[in-house]
Amino acid sequence: MESSQSSMEGLKAELRKESRRLKLNFDELKSGGFIKQTQKDLFTVRLRCPGGRVTADKMRTAAAIADKYGRGEVHITVRQSVEVPYVNYIHFDAVAEELRAVNWSVASCGARVRVPTACAGCSYNPNGLVDTQGICAEVDRRYFGTPTGHHKFKMSFSGCPIDCFRTREMDLGFQGMVEPKLLEDLCNGCQLCVKGCEDKALRMEGDLPVRDDSLCVGCGDCVKVCPVDAMVVARRGWLARVGGRHGKHPLFAYEVANFLTDDQVYALIETTVDWYRHHGEGRERIGAVIGRIGLNTYLDDVVRPLGVEIVAQADQRRKYWAGGNLYDSK
Amino acid sequence: MTQNSAESELDLRGVLCPLNFVHIKIKLEEMNSGDVLEVLLDDGEPMRNVPKSLKQEGHRILRVAPEDGHYRLLIQVAE
Ligand code: SF4
Ligand code: SF4
Ligand code: SF4
Numbered sequence: 001m002e003s004s005q006s007s008m009e010g011l012k013a014e015l016r017k018e019s020r021r022l023k024l025n026f027d028e029l030k031s032g033g034f035i036k037q038t039q040k041d042l043f044t045v046r047l048r049c050p051g052g053r054v055t056a057d058k059m060r061t062a063a064a065i066a067d068k069y070g071r072g073e074v075h076i077t078v079r080q081s082v083e084v085p086y087v088n089y090i091h092f093d094a095v096a097e098e099l100r101a102v103n104w105s106v107a108s109c110g111a112r113v114r115v116p117t118a119c120a121g122c123s124y125n126p127n128g129l130v131d132t133q134g135i136c137a138e139v140d141r142r143y144f145g146t147p148t149g150h151h152k153f154k155m156s157f158s159g160c161p162i163d164c165f166r167t168r169e170m171d172l173g174f175q176g177m178v179e180p181k182l183l184e185d186l187c188n189g190c191q192l193c194v195k196g197c198e199d200k201a202l203r204m205e206g207d208l209p210v211r212d213d214s215l216c217v218g219c220g221d222c223v224k225v226c227p228v229d230a231m232v233v234a235r236r237g238w239l240a241r242v243g244g245r246h247g248k249h250p251l252f253a254y255e256v257a258n259f260l261t262d263d264q265v266y267a268l269i270e271t272t273v274d275w276y277r278h279h280g281e282g283r284e285r286i287g288a289v290i291g292r293i294g295l296n297t298y299l300d301d302v303v304r305p306l307g308v309e310i311v312a313q314a315d316q317r318r319k320y321w322a323g324g325n326l327y328d329s330k
Numbered sequence: 331m332t333q334n335s336a337e338s339e340l341d342l343r344g345v346l347c348p349l350n351f352v353h354i355k356i357k358l359e360e361m362n363s364g365d366v367l368e369v370l371l372d373d374g375e376p377m378r379n380v381p382k383s384l385k386q387e388g389h390r391i392l393r394v395a396p397e398d399g400h401y402r403l404l405i406q407v408a409e
Contacts, residue, residue, distance in 0.1 A: 126386060190394040195377045225382040227391035 033106025034092060037085065044075070045084040045095055046107040050140035051118035051133050051157070052080030061102045065095055079154075080117045081107055111283075113146040113153045113273065121159035121176065128159035129220050129236060130176030135262055143269055150280035153273060154245075161217045161239075168253045168322070171286045172272055173241040174265055177218030177258070181234035184208060193222035193231050199319070215319050235259050240268055242298065243287035249329075251287040254295055255317050258309040271302045336368035336404060337361060343370050343400050347379045354380065358389065358407050366392065367405045377401055 035044045047054075047062060054062075059082075066074050066084045069091040075083040087095060099105055107115045116139045119125060121132030136157050146153075156165040158175040167173025189207040201215035202222060209222070209231070218239070222231045237259035244253030260268065276286045279293060290298050296312075303310050311317060340357055342350040350371065357367055371377055381391055381403070388408035395402045 190391070192377070192381050192391070192394055195373070196382060198378070221378075221382065225385060227381065227385060227394075 032109030032112070034087075034089070035083075035109060039086070041088050041090075042085075043087050043089055043092075045070075045087050046077070046109070047082045047084070047099075048105050048107045048115050048140075048144070049081045050115050050144070051136035053133055053137070054082060055102075058102050058104050061098055061104065065098055069095055079115065081115065108145045109152075111148050111151050111153075113143045113148065113155070115144060116140050116155040116157065117165055118157035119159050119164045121157070125159055126224075127162055127219075128176065129178050129218075130159055130238065132157040132159045132165075132176065135174070135265065138262070139266070139269065142266065143273070146273060148273060148280070149277045151283045151285050153276065153286070155269070161219045167239075167241045167244070169244040169246045169250065170241065170253060171243070171245065171276075172269060173244060173253055174238040174260070175241070177237060177239045178220040178223065178233045179218060179235040179259065180211065180216070180220065180222050180231050182209060182211070183230050183232060186228050186230035188228055188230070190227065192225045192227060196221045196225040214315070217319055237261060238265050240265070242272060243290045243295075245285050245287050251285075251291075252322055252326075253287070254290070255311045255320055256295075256299060256303050257306075258311055260308055264306060264308050267306055268302070268308070271306065275302050335366065337365040339368045341370045342376070343372055345372075345376075347375050348383075350376050351380050351383050354384070354405070355387075358405070361407050363407045363409050365407045367407070369403045369405060370397075371401050371403055373400060 033046045033048070035046060037044055045065065062074055062082050062084060065087070066072055069087045070084045071086040073085070075085055077083055116136045118132040118136035120128065122128030122130055123133055139155065153171045155172045155174070156167055156170045158165040158167050158173070160176050163175055165173070167175045187208055189204070191204060191209070193209050194202045194204055198219075198221065199215050199217055201212050201217075202209045203212070204210070220233065223233055239255060240257040240260055241253035242256050243251060245251045257268065272286070275298065276289060280286065280289050284292075299310060299312055338357060338361060340353060342353060345353060354367070354369060361367060371380055384391060384405060390406040390408070392404040392406050
């Protein structure tokens with residue numbers, strides 16, 4: 001009797017200690033990243049993997065966590081995260097400890113700026129025009145977890161107009177683009193650039209290729225194919241898209257600015273999240289806010305003051321046309 | 331050797347991407363740098379893809395001549 005009494009006391013003390021420990025963790029882990037599963041007491045641990053770039057060291061830690069606290073498997077999410085499913089909440093502390101050891105942390109969920117995604121970009125993808133991984137890491141460092149007050153805020157970076165990272169479906173998306181320029185003296189009139197342009201933005205006039213900017217999407221294929229480097233890059237930067245989302249009712253984003261520098265990208269993110277925080281209502285995504293109060297208000301409030309090359313006219317967006325089954329809610 | 335006399339020839343009409351490029355690559359590897367390979371390439375996808383890939387690998391396209399439904403390219407092996 002007495003021994004069972006004392007073991008009961010011991011258990012209670014253990015539980016108190018445990019809950020104090022867990023409370024501390026819940027505070028620390030408030031940003032989310034531990035996601036409740038269907039199964040009682042089990043959570044999925046979503047790891048922070050900006051641009052889907054993870055060191056081998058961190059991968060080994062994810063594997064170790066899966067082995068020790070999960071079911072020996074990880075899940076690769078559509079937003080490039082590594083998740084460890086089936087982790088009991090009593091192990092949060094231990095998991096957080098293992099993550100800290102490799103300078104890693106969990107991702108965010110809820111009404112916050114999410115971990116940005118990115119393709120390989122120009123680092124080794126032949127189509128890449130810009131350093132998507134570099135800017136993605138920096139954007140993650142600066143803005144990850146910023147509360148929006150309304151809903152999630154997703155960003156992605158694509159290295160070229162092929163847009164593997166679906167910038168049109170992001171709250172803010174950035175896609176690499178170039179402006180080609182012809183050095184007439186060097187051109188031999190071979191027409192390879194004209195053949196190489198999928199958007200039919202180039203045609204020969206006499207012996208020289210001429211570009212129609214209203215068709216050119218800035219992919220740089222003409223530069224990449226020119227055998228004598230007569231077609232060169234005049235400008236390189238980011239095309240910004242805002243107001244996209246997927247989900248039950250997808251929205252396609254609007255192109256709002258051309259040829260942004262990295263610093264202009266940071267400025268646009270900051271002012272856009274601010275604008276969203278002020279103008280959003282309830283759990284609206286920014287695309288819904290723009291739908292409600294108008295794209296022009298966003299352009300006037302956010303894009304114009306930045307002094308960047310604005311995309312303000314619908315005609316300027318036509319070349320980025322999309323097709324398929326685009327429903328109309330009305 | 332003048333720029334326009336080819337050491338080797340490849341007729342890649344009817345060969346699809348990226349196999350056409352692979353054929354060229356294998357051929358170029360047998361040749362010496364500075365040598366010239368003459369290639370017949372279909373219009374369309376092959377003309378869109380192959381010249382870009384060749385440039386990426388450092389080879390030089392010396393001439394592009396349109397012929398009946400295809401193109402004749404002179405490619406100089408990378409230095
Ligand atoms: S978006 Fe362009 S650069 Fe990025 S992975 Fe796709 S093709 Fe490559
Ligand atoms: S950048 Fe792309 S779309 Fe523009 S002219 Fe060149 S190949 Fe055509
Ligand atoms: S590919 Fe270069 S050299 Fe050939 S037509 Fe175009 S710009 Fe001129």
